[in-house]
Amino acid sequence: MISADDIAGPYRDPIKETHGVEYIAAHYGSSVIGGCDQIAHCFDPGIFIEEDGTGYVIFGGGENNDRKYGNNLDIVKFTDNNGKITVDKNSLKRISAPGSFEAPYIHKKGSTYYLSFNTLPQKIDYSMSNSITGPYTFVGTVIPGIAAVPDAHNEGGNNHQGFAEFKGKWYAVYHDRRLVTADEHPGSCTQAGVCTNSPNKENHRSVSIDELTWNGDKMNQLTFTREGPKQIKNFDPYRTYKALTSSKQRNVRSRTDWTKGQPVKHVLTPLGTKTSWIRVTGVDFGKGAENLRIKAANVGENNKVEIRIGSETGTLAGSCELAKTSGWQAYTDNDCEMKGLSGVVDQVFFVFKGAKDSTMGILEWEFQGAKREPEPQTAHNASKTPWPVPGVVQAEDFDDPGYGAGNDSYYEDDTDNHSCTDAGKEAECSKYRDGTGVDIYKKSEKKTVVGYIRKGEWLEYSVNAAAAGDYTMFIAAASNGGASLTVSVNGDEAGEVTVPAATSSSEEENYDDYNKVSTNVTLKEGVNIIRITAAADWFDLDYFNLVKGKDSEDDNPLGEQVVVPADTSDKDPLAIGLRTDLRLNLGASAEYHVFDLQGHKLGSVRFEGTGAVLALKSAGFAKGVYMLKQVNGSRQMMVSTSK
Numbered sequence: 079m080i081s082a083d084d085i086a087g088p089y090r091d092p093i094k095e096t097h098g099v100e101y102i103a104a105h106y107g108s109s110v111i112g113g114c115d116q117i118a119h120c121f122d123p124g125i126f127i128e129e130d131g132t133g134y135v136i137f138g139g140g141e142n143n144d145r146k147y148g149n150n151l152d153i154v155k156f157t158d159n160n161g162k163i164t165v166d167k168n169s170l171k172r173i174s175a176p177g178s179f180e181a182p183y184i185h186k187k188g189s190t191y192y193l194s195f196n197t198l199p200q201k202i203d204y205s206m207s208n209s210i211t212g213p214y215t216f217v218g219t220v221i222p223g224i225a226a227v228p229d230a231h232n233e234g235g236n237n238h239q240g241f242a243e244f245k246g247k248w249y250a251v252y253h254d255r256r257l258v259t260a261d262e263h264p265g266s267c268t269q270a271g272v273c274t275n276s277p278n279k280e281n282h283r284s285v286s287i288d289e290l291t292w293n294g295d296k297m298n299q300l301t302f303t304r305e306g307p308k309q310i311k312n313f314d315p316y317r318t319y320k321a322l323t324s325s326k327q328r329n330v331r332s333r334t335d336w337t338k339g340q341p342v343k344h345v346l347t348p349l350g351t352k353t354s355w356i357r358v359t360g361v362d363f364g365k366g367a368e369n370l371r372i373k374a375a376n377v378g379e380n381n382k383v384e385i386r387i388g389s390e391t392g393t394l395a396g397s398c399e400l401a402k403t404s405g406w407q408a409y410t411d412n413d414c415e416m417k418g419l420s421g422v423v424d425q426v427f428f429v430f431k432g433a434k435d436s437t438m439g440i441l442e443w444e445f446q447g448a449k450r451e452p453e454p455q456t457a458h459n460a461s462k463t464p465w466p467v468p469g470v471v472q473a474e475d476f477d478d479p480g481y482g483a484g485n486d487s488y489y490e491d492d493t494d495n496h497s498c499t500d501a502g503k504e505a506e507c508s509k510y511r512d513g514t515g516v517d518i519y520k521k522s523e524k525k526t527v528v529g530y531i532r533k534g535e536w537l538e539y540s541v542n543a544a545a546a547g548d549y550t551m552f553i554a555a556a557s558n559g560g561a562s563l564t565v566s567v568n569g570d571e572a573g574e575v576t577v578p579a580a581t582s583s584s585e586e587e588n589y590d591d592y593n594k595v596s597t598n599v600t601l602k603e604g605v606n607i608i609r610i611t612a613a614a615d616w617f618d619l620d621y622f623n624l625v626k627g628k629d630s631e632d633d634n635p636l637g638e639q640v641v642v643p644a645d646t647s648d649k650d651p652l653a654i655g656l657r658t659d660l661r662l663n664l665g666a667s668a669e670y671h672v673f674d675l676q677g678h679k680l681g682s683v684r685f686e687g688t689g690a691v692l693a694l695k696s697a698g699f700a701k702g703v704y705m706l707k708q709v710n711g712s713r714q715m716m717v718s719t720s721k
Contacts, residue, residue, distance in 0.1 A: 079091075079092060079093050079102060079123075079135075079163065080092070081161070081163060083161070083562060083613055083614055084533065084613045084614075085534075092161070092162065092163035093110065093163065093165065095162070095163075096162055096163055096164050096165075097110050097164075097165065102123075102135060102137075102154065102165055103115065103117075103120050103137060103152070103154075104120055105120050110154075110165045110167050111154065111165075111167045111170055112167075115145075115152050115170065115172070116142070116144035116145050117137075117138045117139070117140070117142075117145050117150055117151075117152060118139070118140030118141050118142040118145060118150060119138065119139040119140030119150075119180065120137065120138070121137065121138075121139055121180070122137060122138065122139050122180050122181050122182060122238070123135050123136070123137040124136045124137070124181075124182050124183040124184060126184040126185070126186070126210065128210070131157070131158060132155060132156075132157060133155070133156045133157065133158065133163075134153055134154070134155055134156070134184070134210055134211075135153070135154055135156065135165075136151060136152070136153040136173065136182045136183075136184055136193070137151070137152060137182065138150045138151040138152050138178075138180070138182060139151075139178075139179060139180030139181070139182075139196075140179075140180065147177060147178060147179060147198055148174060148175060148176050148177055148178055149172065149174050149178075150178055150179075151172070151173040151174075151175055151178055151182045151195065152170060152171065152172055152173065153170075153171050153173055153210070153211055154166065154167065154169055154170045154171070155169040160560070169211075171211050171212070173193065173211075173212055173214065174212075174213070174214070175193060175195050175203075175205055175214065175216070176203070176205075176216045177197040177198060177199070177203060178195040178196075178197065178203075179195070179196045179197050179198045179200075179236070180195070180196050180236065181194075181195055181196035181202075181236070181237070181238045181239065182194075182195045183195070183238075183239055183240060183241075184210065185240075185241045185242070186210075187243075187248075187292075187295070188295070189208060190206055190207070190208065190295055191206065191207045191208070191209065191210050191214075192204055192205075192206055192241070192297070193205045193206075193207070193212075193214050194220060194221075194239055194241070196236055196237050196238065196239075199223065200223050200224070200225075200234055200235060200236050200237060201219045201221065201222055201223050201237075202219065202220050202221035202237055202239045202252070203216070203217075203218060203219050203220065204217055204218070204219075204220050204297065205217060206295070206296075217296060217297075218299075219299055220239075220250070220290075220297045220298075220299060220300060221237060221239055221250060221252055221299075221300045222299060222300070222302075223237075224237050224252065224253070224254040224255065224302075226302060227254040227255070227256055227286070227302045228256070228302060228303070228304045229256045229259075229260065229304065230254050230255050230256040230259055231255075231259040233255045233258075233259050234255075235255060235283070237252055237253060237254075238252070238253055239251065239252050240252075241290060241297075245310055247289060247307070247310070248289070248290040248291070248292065249287055249288070249289055249290055249307060250287065250288055250289075250290040250300050251285060251286070251287045252285075252286055252287075252288075252300075253283040253284060253285050253286065254283065254284060254286050254302075255282070255283060255284070256284060256286070257282075257284035258282040258283070258284065286302075286306070287306055287307060288300055288301065288302060288303055288306060288307060289307040289308065305326070306325075309325070309359055309360045311360075312360045312361070312362035312422055313358055313359065313360050313361045313362065314362060315358075315361050315362070315363060315367060315426075315444070315445035316364075316367075316444065316445055316446065316447065317444060318442050318443075318444040319442060319443055319444065320344055320441075320442060321344075321345065321346035321356075321440035321441055321442060321443060322344050322346055322356075323356075323358070324356035324357055324358055324428075325357055325358060325359045326356070326357045326359075327355065327356040327357065328353060328354060328355055328390075329348065329349040329352045329353055329354040329355075330346055330347070330348045330349065330354055330355075330356060330430070331346075331347045331348075331349065331436060332344060332345060332346055332347060333345050333347055333439070335406075335407060343441060345375075345439040345440065345441055346439070346440040346441075347436045347438070347439055347440075348430030348432075348435075348436070348438060348440070349430075349435040349436065350378070350381060350430050350431055350432025350433070350434065350435055350436075350437065350438065351432065351433070351434065351435050352435070353390065354429070354430040354431075355390045355427050355428060355429045355430060356427070356428045357425055357426065357427050357428075358425075358426045358428075359424060359425050359426075360422065360424065361419075361422065361423045361426050362421070362422050363419045363420050363421060363422070363423060363445070364420070364421070364447075365420060365447065366419060366420035366447065367416050367419040367420075367445040367446060367447060368415065368416055368417075368446065368447060368448050368449065369413055369414065369415065369416060369445070369446040369447075369448060369449040369450075370385060370396060370398060370413070370414045370416050370443065370444070370445050370446070371411050371412065371413050371414075371443065371444050371445075371446060372398050372400070372411070372412045372414070372440060372442075372443045373409050373410070373411050373412075373440075373441045373442040373443070374400050374403075374409060374410070374412060374438055374439060374440045374441060375403045375405065375406050375407065375408055375409050375410075375438070375439040375441070376400040376401060376402050376403050376437070376438050376439075377402075377403065377405065377406060377437050377438075378432050378433060378434050378437025378438060379432070379433045379434070379437075380431075380432055380433045381399075381400045381430075381431070381432040381433075381437060381438040382397055382398055382399045382400060382430075382431050382432070383397070383398040383400065383414075383428055383429070383430055383431075383440070384396075384397050384398075384427075384428075384429040384431065385397070385398075385414075385416065385419075385426065385427070385428060385429075386426075386427045386429055387418065387419075387423055387425070387426060387427075388424070388425055388427075389425070389427065390427045390429050392425075392427065393418060395416050395417055395418050395419050395426075396414050396415055396416040396417060397414065398412050398414035399412070400412055400438055406439055409439075409441050411452065413449055416445070419445070428443075450481060451481075452480065452481060452485060453480040453481040453485060454480045454485055455477040455478060455479055455480040455485050455486070455487040455538065455540065455607075456477060456478050456480070456540065457475075457477055457478075457539070457540040458475045458476060458477055458478050458511075459475065462478070463542070464540035464541050464542035464605050464606075465539065465540065465541045465542065466541075466542050466544065467541045467542065467543050467544065467549065467601070467624040468544070468549070468623075468624050468625055468626050468633075469623070469624060470621055470622070470623045470634055471539050471541065471621060471622055471623075471624075472620075472621045473527060473528040473537070473610075473619035473620055473621055473622070474510055474511060474516075474518045474526050474527065474528055475539070476488050476511075476516070476528075476537040476538060476539055477538050477539060477540050477607075486538075487537075487538045488514065488516060488535075488536060488537045488538060489534070489535055489536045490514065490515040490516050490517075490535055491532050491534060491535055492515060493515040494515065494517075495507070495508070495512070495515065495516070495517050495518060495519075496517050496530045497517060497518070497519030497520070497529065497530070503519070505520075506519040506520050507519065507520070508520045508526045510526055516528060516537070517529050517530035517531070521718070522718055527618050527619060527620045528618065528619045529589065529617075529618040529619075530616070531561075531612045531615070531616065531617050531618065531619065532612060532615050532616070533612050533613060533614050533615050534611070534612060535611070535612045536609050536610060536611040536612065537609070537610050537619075538607055538608065538609045538610075539607070539608045539609075539610075539622075540605055540606070540607055541601070541605070541606050541608055541624065542604060542605055542606075543601040543602065543603055543604065543606055544603075545603055545626070546601060546602050546603040547600070547601065547626070547627075548598055548599070548600055548626075548627060548628040549598070549599050549600070549601055549624045549625060549626055549627070549628075549630075550596055550597075550598055550599075550624070550625045550627060550628060550629060550630040550632075551565060551572075551596060551597055551598070551599050551608075551622055551623070551624055552594045552595070552596045552622060552623045552624075552625065552632045552634070553565075553575065553594065553595050553596065553597075553610070553619065553621075553622045554592050554593075554594055554619070554620035554621050554622070554623075554636065555577045555592065555593060555595055555617055555618060555619050555620070556577070556580065556588075556589045556590065556591055556592045556593065556617060556618045556620075557577045557578070557579060557580065557589070557616060557617035557618070558579065558580050558587040558588050558589055558616065559579050559580075559616065560576070560577060560578060560579035560614075561576075561577040561612070561613075561614040561615065561616060561617035562574055562575060562576050562577060562613040562614045563575050563577065563610055563611060563612055563613055563614075563617070564610075564611045564613050565597050565599060565608065565609070565610055565611075566608070566609045566611070567599050567600065567601060567606055567607070567608055567609075568602070568606055568607055569607075572597055572598070572599045572600070573597040573598070573599075574597075574613060575595045575596070575597050576595065577593065577595055577614075577617050578593050578595075580692070581692050588691075588692070589617075589618050590691040590718075590719065591691055591692055592618075592620060592636055593636075594632055594635065594636055596632070598628045598629065599624075601624075610622075668684070668685050668708055668709075669682055669683070669684045669685075669708070669709040670682065670683055670684075670685070670706040670707060670708050670709060671706070671707045671709060672694070672699065672704050672705075672706055673704065673705040673706075673707070674702075674704065674705070680699070680704070681697070681699075682709070683697045683699070683706070690706065690717045691717065691718075691719050694717065694719050695719060699719065700719075701719050702718070702719060703717070703718045703719075704717055704719070
């Protein structure tokens, strides 16, 4: 097993970290369970995570004198505590599955667990249970032998599988041999390493997906199709899409370009001398598309993309002659006039033609109602002027997106502002930046923050540096259980930052204890684009402060003084300009008198190097806004303990 805080890594070996061995189970080398529990083939692990975070690994396959087919699977439990994975070897249990050969996989629907597995006849059978560790009751076949797959030329083989629900429908993923046996397959190699220029019948496999249907709580046997699942909704062509986006393709390849600290580029490389195309289905052009923009690299001659309706030889809607570029990684926009694309078009084909294969690299494409030039992202303020730095930028003031490929200014994994859509959060609802989907919520009547942040989401900010050089970036962030984020400048990674967990011992989630975390960044003079990317789930962002110099001191620290006027008993604290949303972390031990907003003394509280919010909650004060005056000192402040 390997694990990481981010899907892009870096990955580590949690089994070795916790148990000091390389493997959970193994025939050779040290393992947690000590061997492989007499299983013939110690492979094909499947991982299942329960709703409470408890994990299970099921594995096994093959046959020997000790563990015959049908009794060759094991399951073992593991737990994850802040990244430390512990395998409970005492939980190891044998699972009986009639005819099981290999490929165990567990999924869950409602309260029922489904164990599926490959059988010796090369079918996927399954059993059911109300407990993940069984006993399981055998049901039957859910995926028949893959020799029956259309266009596989009756070539079968073993199979692996996965099942998942998406937007109310269930799908089965499996592998087959329809691509390797296709007439136009460009050639392959045998398991012995002998390569040919024509298709062969070795066990090279491709991945397919079909819709899974149910009969009550039982899975119906899957029907193999040529087209795959039915489309859920019409396709919106007026967005920028990666070139690999398609419902079907023929004679195309792809490559992946990556540079550390920058988004990976997935590039479509067609075989231009052959019948080469991708297809998009159910495309809703509305009133009509007049332009297609393709971002591509072109190192060949006479490379072009034709847009055809209905089939690869259907009505021509337009043709794009690709501009020559200086190399494989030099991309440019190509604009092409379109005609006859309106309403819902069942099938749109991108047909690739050229004098030589794999000499064009298609990166992105988008249809446009009318030709529109790309527009850069801009700072979110009245003048659209980048924020001056050194200085402070509020998290909710991320850039307004531009238009065209590469001009997005944020990524949000859904379209809901959860402070407005989640039950019980109505008081937090903020309409600021409404329509972006970014979760912005109110900490007080005068303060909003970005919250409900999920891993992979990101925000960008245009800043104008008065001088080139090193800066220290201080970020005000809060997390109940701890999180992390990365910072990049102009596409180059600057560093990863850990957001500490809240210090509250209460069972109630705490996003009020803010911390200042920091990293050094290098800015050029003038405009820079700063991106903050979530590397873990669940934290809030308030603002960031850029200070000139490496490892500088924060000139806008948390816990700033707020002077309370002598007579506030008849004044609204907001009306007199007092901040009620401070997240204070006071390093030294100090005692404070606590007053309500009418000036009545309610008691005292001592800070022992903890935040003001935590100290008030720990002392038993209810949610609310309080005035604090330091005993034997001059500090005075107002603190809100209401999220």
